[in-house]
Amino acid sequence: KMEDVPLSLRRGPRGELLAQGAEARVFATMLGGRPAVVKERFVKAYRHPDIDIRLRSSRIAQEARMLLRARQAGVCAPTVLFADVNACALYLERIDGPTAKCFVQEHSPAEVRALGAAIGIYL
Secondary structure, eight states: OGGGSOHHHHTOOOSOEEEEOSSEEEEEEEETTEEEEEEEEOOOTTSOHHHHHHHHHHHHHHHHHHHHHHHHTTOOOOOEEEEETTTTEEEEEOOOSOOHHHHHHHSOHHHHHHHHHHHHHHO
16 A cells, blocks of 8 residues: 555655666665665656556556566566556565676676576576
8 A cells, every 4th residue: 555655755766776777767775674676667758748657657567467477477586565556666675686687798608598598497
């Protein structure tokens, strides 16, 4: 419930910016005393405001459902702590370690292929 989320978090993510992509920013934060990350899908000025909010909200909801289904299927995915479709933000369990992008950049092509093969077998 929205009432359970601290007011400071409802106003938007605060904390260290961990990553930014074309559609979202990921911040380090705390939620209920737990280390977490918040993925905030930001406004795209070139889209009509009504379409923009519908797209961003539906994508947050879809991502939350996808992560929940992945966990139910036994995939090691972060726990969804809270999905705020009104603010277009997804609060997730923080998992320490390198991102997939960092792993790819820091390892040899053979190591990346081996990891990809292992992931393929797991899925």
